[in-house]
Amino acid sequence: MSEVIRESVGADELLDALSEYATKAGASPRVGKTLGGWNCRIHILATDHDAAFTLVISGGRPAAPTAGLSGAADLVVRGHSFDLAEIFWGDANPVSNYMQGAIRTQGRAEDVMRLDAMAMFVFLGQ
Amino acid sequence: MAEPSPQPVLRRALSFGGASAISTGLAFAAINFLGLAQLLTYVSGPMSWLAIAFGGLVMLAVRSVFAELNGMHPTAAGIRLWLARAMPDKAALTITLTYMVAIVLVIAADAYIIGEALAYAFGNGRLIAVGYVGVLLLLATWLNLRGIKLAGAAERIVTTIVVLATVAIGVAAISHPGHHAALGAGSSSSPIQALILGIFVYTGFEWVTTNAEEVTEPRIIPRAMLVAVLVLAGSQAVFAVAMGATLDGASLGTAYPQLLVAQQALGRAGMLVMLAVTALTAVNTFNGGFVTLSRFMYAVAREGKLPRPLTRLNEQAVPVLPVWILGGASLVLAAVVAATGSFAVIVSLCAALEMGVYSAAGYCVWKLRRREPGTHRPYRLRGGVSVAAALTVVFALMGLLASVSVGPQFTVAPLVLLLACAGLVAVYVWTYVPRLERREAEELAARRAARAAARGAARTASAVRAEMPEAEQEPRQ
Known part of the structure; x- marks a missing residue:
């Protein structure tokens, strides 16, 4: 299989994307309703740098993400910075990336x- | 960032014991007892352990196949990912969806067997048995919709009870064989078909690879599969010999031979214990099959390959429609089996489907060794591509043989059902999935364009602000 060359997304831009995503999730009534009982500490790692x-989620609401890894994680997400950024921007379907092995958990x-x-x-506003 | 971050640490991880219990429990389904009964139509009782032992040896190779694939891509979406990398996506999707049917069949067969076992134990008729099946599946559907699942220690306890009780009843039956011992059993000697059924009792043990993301040590999954093969080899061999020692041909043809073995050896109390064991096997099957399959359907739908309503979640974040579809499909199938008495066909069909999946897994190892030679493989199948190719061919042939035999009789019924099922899936994949993919691509493109426009506007605004004299940037009073 030919390797696709992708641009790297810098740490700052990735954090911005994640922050924007967390803000949108925090504002979504559907997230609050369906994921209200969910508490999870997520470690997100870019594999290319x-x-x-x-990202800490309490009662379905994500707090502002912080740089670095803190505490023991419930979930670890690894992927190329571009793939991760595309997910946080909403440009890629996370499950497609997951099913293709582009992100690992x-x-x-x-x-x-x-x-x-x-x-x-x-x-998708569902 | 100035310094690299430390490695992440998982708060909760699946232990070796937990993974072993999952692997063993998933394979130890109620349908295994019917598989053992069919096995005894090919080999005599005292020799039946040999078929189980040979089956175990073959399964060690299967375990190596799954260990290699799981080591390369340790993900819950394993089978979908391995197949998609080894063959064209449409073919991969067709096999994956057909495999899902096998899981539904196992759930339906287990529900039917328990329904029949309950009806036998309490002297009820067939209609009541179907009622039991309905109640059982409704309960499983409700528990799944509430997001309740057996986990950790409870799963270990259930599997341990099932294995120990089966062995204990088996040993008791061997010590007190009945008067009808093995009459008519082993009358149709066919070592290959005996081997297929010897393999069948291990099938499902590989589903533990869907838990690969929950372990911290990559070696836990392959080791758990090894434990499962050993435990299954011992317990199934003991019970096969016990069945051969206590049951005649007619008893072997019932949907509850395990109850008859226990009754023969330990009376009504033993039979009730075996009934409880049978019910417990369903806990594992429903816990593993229902949960895994409904989440898998959700994921395939989210990927854009199944209709979008399948992604609807309830307030427990459970995919509602997949759970109802599984419960409903299992009930319909179980009712059809009850009405036609065709449970032996289901055993053959499940065996054929599993052989097909093992053949496909062997093909994945074979193909990926060539396509992805540089990918890290913590485990490698010994013998390399030649063994992988041999397994592909051998399992394909065994699948074909399983699909044209029900017990000692030659019949194409399982093959016809299998082809009909795969044909429907293929039609869906080749005609409907492209439409779903187009819609998914259009929506993604629209989101990308909207974000690009928003970022462009933000950049322009920022550039304009930068060019403006400082005084003009002050907020106006």
């Missing part, structure tokens, strides 16, 4: 599904 972030399947559901509510 050292950028790493922590560690943790319980329920948390992976809830994280995807959050993207679905934010960008």
Whole structure:
């Protein structure tokens, strides 16, 4: 299989994208309703450079993400910075990336599904 | 960032014991007892353990196949990902969706077997048995919709009870064989078909690879599969010999031979214990099959390959429609099986589908060794591409053989059902999926364009502000 060359997204831009995503998720009534009981600490790591972030979700509401890894994670998400940024921007379907092996996760399947559901509510308004 | 971040640490991870219990529990379904009963139509009771043992040896190779694939891509979407990388996406999707049918069949067959077992234990008729099946599936659907699932220690306890009780009842039956021992059993000698059924009792153990993301040590999954093969080999071999020692041909043809074994050896109390064990096997099957399959359907729908209503979640974040479809499809199938008494066909169909999946897995190893030689493989199938190719061919042939035999009889019924099922899936994949993909691509393109426009506008505004004299940037009073 030929490797697709993708641009790297810098750590600052990635954090901006993640922050924007967290803000949108926090404002979504559907996220609050369906994921209201969800508490999860997510570590997000770019595989093409050292950028790493922590996103804490309490009662379905994501707090502002922070740079670096803090605490023990419930879920770890790894991927190329471009793939991660595309997901946070809403430019890519997280499940398609996941099914193609572009992003990898560690943790319980329920948390992976809830994280995807959050993207679905934010960008598809379902 | 100035310094690289440390490696992440998972708060909760699946233990080796937990993974072993999952692997063993998923394979130890109620339908296994029917598989053992069919096995005894090909080999005599005292020799039946040999078929199980040979089946176990073959499954060690299957375990290596899944260990290699899982090591390369440890993900819950494993089978979908491996197949998609090894073959054209439409073919991969067709196989994946057909495999889903196999899981529905196992759920339906288990529900039917438990319904029949309950009806036998309490002296009820067939209609009441179907009622039991309905109640059981309704309960499983409700529990799934509420997001309730068996986890961790409970799963280990259930699997341990099932295995120990089966072995204990098996040993008791071997010690007190009945008067009807093995009459008519083993009358149709066919070592290949005995081997297929010997393999069948292990099938499902590989579903533990869908838990690959929950372990911190990559070696846990392959080791758990090894434990499952060993535990299944011991327990199924003991019970096969026990069945051969206690049941005659007519008893082997019932939907509840395990109850008859227990009744013969330990009386009504033993039979009730076996009834409880049978019900517990369903806990594992429903827990694993229902949950995994409904989430998998959700993921395939989110990927844009199944209709979008399948992605609708309830307030427990459970995909509602997939759970109802699974419950409904299982009930319909179980009712059809009950009405036609065709449970032996379901055993053959499930065996054929599983052989097909193992053949496809062997093909993935074979193809990916060539396509992705540089991908890290923590585990490698010994013998390389030649063994992978051999497994592909052998399992394809065994699948074909399983699909044209029900018990000792030659019949194309399972093959026809299999082809009908795969044909419907293929028609769906080749005609409807392209439409879904087009819509998905159009929506993504629209979102991308909207974001690009928004970012462009933000950049322009920022550039304009930068060019403006400082005084003009002050907010006007």
